Structures are given as C-alpha cells and as structure tokens.
Amino acid sequence: MAARQIGTVRAHIERQRPPVRHATFELTGETASYGVPAFQAEFYGMPSEGPHQEHASTFDHVLGALSACLTGTLGKALAVRGIDPEDDRLTATAEGDIEIDDDGIMIMHHVRVHYRLLAPEDKRAAAERAHRHHVGACGVARSLQAALDISTELEIVPTPHAVAVPTA
Numbered sequence: 063m064a065a066r067q068i069g070t071v072r073a074h075i076e077r078q079r080p081p082v083r084h085a086t087f088e089l090t091g092e093t094a095s096y097g098v099p100a101f102q103a104e105f106y107g108m109p110s111e112g113p114h115q116e117h118a119s120t121f122d123h124v125l126g127a128l129s130a131c132l133t134g135t136l137g138k139a140l141a142v143r144g145i146d147p148e149d150d151r152l153t154a155t156a157e158g159d160i161e162i163d164d165d166g167i168m169i170m171h172h173v174r175v176h177y178r179l180l181a182p183e184d185k186r187a188a189a190e191r192a193h194r195h196h197v198g199a200c201g202v203a204r205s206l207q208a209a210l211d212i213s214t215e216l217e218i219v220p221t222p223h224a225v226a227v228p229t230a
Contacts, residue, residue, distance in 0.1 A: 080114045096120050101160070105168060121160060121170050124206075129156035129175050131202035132214065136177060139192035139199065144185065151180045172211040183220045190216065 072088040083096040097117030098108055108114060118126075133154045137147035159172040181189055193216040197203050203212055 078113075080108065080112055082113050082117060083120075094123060096123065102168065105162075121158060124170060125156050125158040125173060128173060128202050128206060128210075128212070129154055132175055132197065132200050132212075133177070135200040135203075136192060136196040139196050140179070140181075140189060143188040143192055145179070145181050145189055145192075147179070153178050170210060172213070175212070175214045177214065177216045178219060179216060180219050180221050182222070186218055186220075189218055 073085045074088070076084045076086075078084070081098055085094045085096070087093070095117040097119060098106060098114040099117070099119055099122075100115075102119055102121075103110060103114060133152065137152050140147045140152065154175050154177050156173060156175045158170045158174075161169055161171045163169050177193070179189055193214065197207075197212060197214060206212070
C-alpha cells in the first residue's frame with residue numbers, strides 16, 4: 063500500500079549568534095532551543111563557553127524524539143498485551159554515537175535504547191514479543207532507519223503481582 067499524506071508539521075527557526083537556534087512549532091506554539099555543547103563546539107572550533115553551551119544540540123533533540131516515540135510505541139504494545147507501562151514501570155535510556163563521516167561531516171550513526179520494565183514474570187514472553195516488533199511500528203524510527211542504526215534492549219525486572227492496565 064502506498065503511503066498517503068495525512069498532515070504536515072512546520073517549525074519556524076530563528077538563528078542567533080553565537081549559533082543558538084530557536085524552533086517554534088506551528089501546531090502547538092511550543093519552542094525548543096538548540097545549542098552547540100561540549101565536543102561539538104570543539105569540533106566546530108567554537109569557544110568552550112558561551113550561550114551555545116546552555117542548550118542541547120540538534121542531535122540531542124533527534125535522539126530525544128526518536129527514543130520518546132520508540133518508548134511510546136513499546137508502551138502501547140505492552141498495554142495491548144495487558145502489561146501496565148505507566149508511571150515508572152517503563153523507562154528508557156538512550157545513547158547516540160556521533161561520528162565524523164568520510165566527508166568530514168558530523169553525523170549520528172548508531173542509537174541504542176535500553177528499556178527497563180517492571181512486570182510480572184508471567185508477562186515476560188508477551189513483553190519480549192512486544193519488544194521484538196515495536197521498532198517497525200514506530201513512525202519516527204521508520205523515518206530515520208535509512209540513516210541510523212537503531213538497536214534496543216529490554217530489561218525486565220520481575221514484580222510480584224500483575225498491575226491492572228488502566229482503561230480509557
């Protein structure tokens with residue numbers, strides 16, 4: 063089945079000097095600020111201190127958006143299987159490896175997401191099934207997979223009793 067467009071997302075970007083950028087998202091009016099922290103400033107030959115150090119990088123936001131979408135997708139898959147992912151029962155930690163490619167361009171090459179799930183032992187097989195299939199069901203992951211190597215792992219911490227999944 064061919065993809066069909068259902069909407070468009072838009073952002074307005076303002077650039078300030080040194081290179082601090084602000085994005086305002088049209089649908090919500092929310093803003094995000096981007097800087098050039100740590101090793102990235104060094105790579106670009108920028109000062110080690112300044113306003114660009116006060117904000118996360120665009121790579122940080124890509125990593126955050128990807129891992130948030132993956133976590134949401136896994137959470138939904140777990141809930142469908144009767145496993146409560148809410149509150150602190152499903153958490154994630156994500157890392158993205160930044161490299162310099164053959165053209166001398168800084169790129170994010172590999173993303174690793176580690177999930178920690180508190181769940182009863184009798185739900186382990188269902189949780190593992192959900193985990194095996196969630197990356198392919200995540201729209202942001204599918205959008206970025208051509209450029210990023212995405213890997214995930216699921217740590218299941220057994221809990222003594224099942225927690226009822228909230229119903230809407």
